[in-house]
Amino acid sequence: MSLAIAAGVIGGLATLAQLGLMAWLISSVVIHDTPLVTLWPYAAALAGAVIVRGLAQWLQETSGLEAGLRVKARVRAQVLDQLAALGPVHLAERHSAGSTAQLVDQVEALEGYIARYVPQATLAVVLPLIFLGVAFSLDWLAASFFLIAAPLIPLFMALIGMGAQRLNEQQFQAMTRLAGHFLDRVRGLTTLQLFGRTRQATEEVTAVADDYRRRNMKTLRVAFLSSAVLEFFASVSIAVIAIYIGFGLLGYIQFGPADQLTLFSGLFLLFMAPDFFQPLRLLAQHYHDRASALGAAEGLRTLLAQTPPQGPRMEALNSGHDDTVPLRARLTDVSVAHAGRGRVLGPLDLDIDDGEVVALVGPSGTGKSTLLQVLAGFVDAEAGEVVLRSKTRVAWLDQRPFLMQGTLAENLRLVAPDASDDRLREALIAAQLGDLLSALPEGLDTSLGERGLGLSGGQASRLALARVFLSDAPLVLLDEPTASLDPDNEQRVIEGLTQLAAQGRTLVIATHHPAVMGMADRVLRLEAGQLHSQDVPASSEALS
Amino acid sequence: MKESIIMKGATVKALGPWLRLMGERRTRLLIGALLMLATLLFAIGLLTLSGWFITATALTGMTLAAGGAATINVFTPGSGIRFFAVGRTAARYAERLYNHDTVLRLLADIRGRTFAGLSRLSGRELARYRAGEWLNRLTADIDALDNLYLRLLAPPLVGLLAVLVVSGILALAMPAFGGVLLAIMLPLWGIVTLGMAVAGSGPSARRVETLERLRVRALEHLQGLAELRTFGVLGAHRARVEREQRTLLDDQRRLGRRAALGNALVTVTVQGAAVAILCLALLAFAAGKLSAPVASMLPLAVLALNEGLAMLPGAFVQLGATRTAAARLNAEAAAPASDEGGISLASVEAPSLTFEAVTLRYPGMGTTPALEDVNLHVAAGERVAVLGPSGSGKSSLAQLVVRAFDPDAGSVQLAGQDLRSLAPQALRSRLAYLTQHTELFHASLADNLRLGLPVEHDLDEAAVERALWQALWIVDLEGWARELPHGLDTWVGEAGRQLSGGQARRVALARVILRDAPLVLLDEPLAGLDATTATTVAERLDTWLDGRTALMFAHRRDALPHCDRALVL
Incomplete structure (x- = not known):
């Protein structure tokens, strides 16, 4: 970024050199009758200044661009780190589309600010000062016309700032509302079609946009005044300087340095006038970059300031309640509170044996999911201790199984990158997806997602289950x-779970469904976050 | 060259319906463009007249100081300078206001047209589109078209007209100068519009798609966080997110560098043309073919062209993105439902x-x-x-x-x-x-x-x-x-x-x-x-x-x- 500023300053100096040389050439030829051919070194220097100016501009833009891209990549990495650390529970409090917008669009909004606005904010102060210094050395009175404008520079900036910011905020709000109306009608198109109201709705879409225009124009009339003021000062100071110099050269002004004016200094001052104001005009142009970046930065800062959960402690857990079976997890006096909802779980003590199938039951809102989240490390216990046996890896499956755009195989290999096609098939068959697989002409290479195969809820659940088999x-x-699955699909998932248990894995299942409870070794009933009762289902008892 | 023709064909085809839609407001668009041109011409007038005035007064002042007799009418140029200064401010304000009004009217037109197109889609297509991020994409595509007039239509036209006007002024002084300026500026105009469009075509079209994929991957990443994290494969999926990001940033870098090159080219060419015209004018002055005030005013007119051309490279390098957005909207809103039947039922009784x-x-x-x-x-x-x-x-x-x-x-x-x-x-x-x-x-x-x-x-x-x-x-x-x-x-x-x-x-x-x-x-x-x-x-x-x-x-x-x-x- 400092490179961009340095390049901007060099560009400004080259501009000064160019303008000075142009004025000097005119004055030499016109006043001193010097033949142009003898002035070729100056003409060459002039061409050099133009080239330096172009190079400096290129350097300023590209180094600003690099800085902007770098910041975007870095912030996106930070946000990804933070979202991963915060985990899915914290994330669920936010809308996932909102978090995506933060990760994608808000980070994008930072570029213009870093690449253009920040360097320009410095240049808008430095360059006018350099120009002012040169102007003073030429004619202090003319320079004072710049100087009159100079104290106004902060005023300009405030004016531009206020105007542009207000404009930005209002436009943003109104545009959001307008886009909201449009999307609302698009979302409900089916209904509008059913009621034969599409023509009416089309007219309404246009009318709402037009109404927005009419109301918006009122504020724009005021908001554009700030840039008009800047334009006015720039134009008027050129006019004032031109007239002052003209009258000074005629000898009409018997005051100050006016009698010292020459064609060279006069032209040079005139040439300088537009470039004196140019950095400010550019800053005004880039102002919307600042406004959108600040909005984005605020949201990002809030996100990055949150503290992520630590997760359960891992240590050697050997002694179970009988000494033959080792423990997989031990919860001691654990309680969890959520902001705004008070305590949602505990205090609770629980030992889970290795290879045990535990069903968590109870009405919704009693802390079943929270207990799973504590075990997974998505939320921390507020009090008490959660310990998993050393090196316990966890597999997770919930009601909204995760599907990625890509092939069936890619979706499975996510978990086991090195698994062979045969292993993938085995996992699919174990998860009761064998019949689907054989019905697909492209088999494992079938694409899933928006433009590919749409899996039903039950199929998606079983695909997630296949992933558990692979891990x-x-x-x-x-x-x-098994929520929202019909009985057939439910039965298939339970068969899959039974196979998992047969592999000796420990299963902890939150459920409402009696069939799932039937396959458990132990059913824990939670009520208001407390362990209410434990029982062993009849079928398991009969087996043991 | 062949590629550019193909691209142009695709651009015209994609943007055609929207250009026709805007054509319904052609008077407004024309007035807006004329206001832009007026702003630019006032700026040119202000600088050139000031240059002329200073040189003329300097020469008169010298003659007077040497004891000679000379007169100069200072009031006409003086009031001309004031007129241009105030006119430029007023024209700029009017232009911004008027053109924003136009853009908002176009926005209403574009939304209305898109909605009308979408409302003809059959349930089958709507069901297909409803999935995923279609609505977000739709919004982004419409936004891309909102700026078509103010970024891609009016500025190149105004820039071209300004080149022609300044060449005309130069030709009035010396016909050859007008030719020289045209010979320099017309190719530049072509490069910063068509050339930039070709240079940016690939990356800018791809950028739209990549941003879309990044959004999908990011959404996957967040929705699948529980599974990805517990399975310990967060890093593997994150690599996918970052791969999309890298593609996006690479294309943005390409576009940014090409736009920067275009901008630098505008600066060097416009300033270089001013220097060239200055040297030519001074030679003509030395040969007695031009007066000194006119000779010093001509390069100033050329310098003012910078304002008219400076925004073009940045806008045109992104033309591919606008084209992609337009093409997508065309495809989504074009398919009409199959309404072939024509029989109407006479009875209002409950039907079977x-x-x-x-x-x-x-x-x-x-x-x-x-x-x-x-x-x-x-x-x-x-x-x-x-x-x-x-x-x-x-x-x-x-x-x-x-x-x-x-x-x-x-x-x-x-x-x-x-x-x-x-x-x-x-x-x-x-x-x-x-x-x-x-x-x-x-x-x-x-x-x-x-x-x-x-x-x-x-x-x-x-x-x-x-x-x-x-x-x-x-x-x-x-x-x-x-x-x-x-x-x-x-x-x-x-x-x-x-x-x-x-x-x-x-x-x-x-x-x-x-x-x-x-x-x-x-x-x-x-x-x-x-x-x-x-x-x-x-x-x-x-x-x-x-x-x-x-x-x-x-x-x-x-x-x-x-x-x-x-x-x-």
């Missing part, structure tokens, strides 16, 4: 894996 | 409804049909319940009746006429359909209800009001609505979120009732209602349904008003 995580946490 | 050996497959859902060889006859005035678990094809039957989809085999008939042969209007006016998914609009309660009224009704305001209250009574919301501080004018939030799920459902039902149609399709009409309310609404619906043909869908029969018969899918 070798010993502790599997499942949050209502 | 027949499904004859109907098979329906959804696109992208594999080979399993949603409905297979379904036969069903609903007699005129009969009420039939279709029961079954979700996913058994209940809603598909309704989708066929409203022709969101047409059957892959078999036919659906209304009063004995194949739906495909009916005029869409004839079908829609005879039909009221409560969809499974409740869609309310961000508008007042009354506006949401009025949507249900027949499109052409002869009710006066009082009768409409009575009808609204009657419908609200049937769904047992009358008392609730009377107690609202703003009554029927109460604003219903985005997608009806200000209401509870059950209330929103009943408002949607009231809307269907208002349609007063002889054929009624109700998909889970009592879902989400508590037992007492459900009983009340079911009783009132029962009366209202008298004399209408009705097809109703639910998980269980007790979740429906009285039916003549039920079948299970």
Whole structure:
């Protein structure tokens, strides 16, 4: 960024050199009758100044661009780190589309500010000062016309700032509302079609946009005044300087340095006048970059300031409640509170044996999901201790299984990058997706997602289950894996879970469904965050 | 060269419909461009006249100082300078205001046109588009077109005109100078418009797609965070996110560097042209062909061209993105629904409804049909319940009746006429359909209800009001609505979120009732209602349904008003 500023200053100096040389050439030829051919070194220097100016401009823009891109990449990495550390529970409090917008669009909004506004904010102070210094050395009275404008520079900036900021905020709000109206009608197009109201709605879309225009124009009339003021000062100071110099050269002004004016100094001052104001005009142009970046930065700062959860402690856990089976997890006096909802879980003590299938039941809102989240490390216990046996990896499956745009195989290999096609097939069959796989002409290479195969809810759940089969995580946490599935799909998922348990993995399942409870070794009933009762289902008892 | 021609063809094709749309406002666009030109010409006038004035006064001053006799009229140039200074400010203010007004008018036009296009899409296409990030993309694409005039249409035109005007001024002084300037500036103009467009075509079009993919990957990353994190593969997926980002940043770098090159080229060429004209003018002065004031004024006129050309490279390097956005909008909004039928039904009586050996497959859902060889006859005035678990094809039957989809085999008939042969209007006016998914609009309660009224009704305001209250009574919301501080004018939030799920459902039902149609399709009409309310609404619906043909869908029969018969899918 300092490179961009340095380049901007060099460009300003080259501009001064160019303008000075032009004025000097005119004055030499016109006043002193010097033949132009003898002045070729100056003409060459002039051409050099023009080239330096072009190079400096290129350097300023590209180094600003690099700085902007660098900042975007860095901030995006930070946001990704932070979102990952905060985990899905913190994320669920925010809308995932909102977080995506932060990660994508708000970070994009930083570029213009870093690349253009920040260097220009310095240049808008430095360059006019350099020009002013040169002007003083030529004619202090003419320079004072610049100087009259100079104290106004902060005023200009404030004016531009206020005007542009107000304009920006209002336009942003109104545009959001306008876009909201449009999207609302697009979202409801099916309904509008059913009621035969599409023509009426089209007219309404146009009318609302037009109404927005009419109201917006009122504020714009005022908001554009700030740039008009800047324009006015720039134009008037050129006019005043031109007239002052003209009258001074005629000898009409018997005051101050006016009698010292020459064609050279007069032309040089005139040439300088537009460039004196140019950095400010550019700053005004880039002002909207600042406004949108500041809006984005605020949201990003809030996000980055949140403290991520630490996760459970890992240590050797050997002694179970009977000494034959080692423990997988131990919760001691654990309680969890959520902001605004008070305590949602605990205090609670719980030992989970290795290889055990535990069903968590109870009405919604009693802390089943929270208990799973504590075990997964998505939220921290406020009090008490959560310990997992050393090196316990966790697999997670919830009601909204994660599908990625890509092929079936890519979706599975996400978990096991090195798995062979055969292993993928085995996992799909274990997860009761064998019949789907054989019905797909492209098999594992079938694309999923927006433009590919749309999986039903049950199929997606079983795909997520296939991922659990592919991973070798010993502790599997499942949050209502069979919610909103019809009985057939539910039965298939339960068969898959039974196979997982048969592999010796520990399953903790939050569920409402009796069939799932039936396959558990232990059913824990939670009520208001407390462990209410434990029982062993009849079927398991009969087996043991 | 060949590539540029292809690209130009694609650009014209993609932007064509939008340019034609803007063409309807050509007078406004022209006035806006002229105001831009006026601003630029005032700036040129201010600088050149000042240059002329200073040189002339200097020469006169020298003559006077040397004791010679000379006169100069200082008042005409002086007032000219003031006129240009004030004129430039006024023109600039007027231009910004006027052109913003134009842009906002164009925005209304573009939204209206896009909406009209989208509203012709069939249910099949809407269902396909609804998925994913389509709405976000739609917004971004429309935004890209909003700026077409102010970035890509007016500035190059104004820049070109300014080049011509300044060349004309130069030609007045020395015809050859005008030619020299044209020879320098016309190629520059071509490079900063067409050349920049070609240079940026690939990366800027790709940038739109990459940004889209980055958004999808980011959304995946966040939605899948629980699984990705527990499986320990967050890093692997993050690499995908970062790969998209790298592609995006690389393209942005390419575009930025090319634009910077274009900008530097403008500076060097315009300033270089000014220097060249200066040298030529001084030579002409030395040869006695030009006066000194004119010689020093000409380079100033050239310098002022910078303002007219400086914005062009940055705008045109992004033309590919605008083209992509326009092409996508064209593709999305162009496909018209298949409205081939023309038969209208004479009778207003309750019609019969027949499904004859109907098979329906959804696109992208594999080979399993949603409905297979379904036969069903609903007699005129009969009420039939279709029961079954979700996913058994209940809603598909309704989708066929409203022709969101047409059957892959078999036919659906209304009063004995194949739906495909009916005029869409004839079908829609005879039909009221409560969809499974409740869609309310961000508008007042009354506006949401009025949507249900027949499109052409002869009710006066009082009768409409009575009808609204009657419908609200049937769904047992009358008392609730009377107690609202703003009554029927109460604003219903985005997608009806200000209401509870059950209330929103009943408002949607009231809307269907208002349609007063002889054929009624109700998909889970009592879902989400508590037992007492459900009983009340079911009783009132029962009366209202008298004399209408009705097809109703639910998980269980007790979740429906009285039916003549039920079948299970």
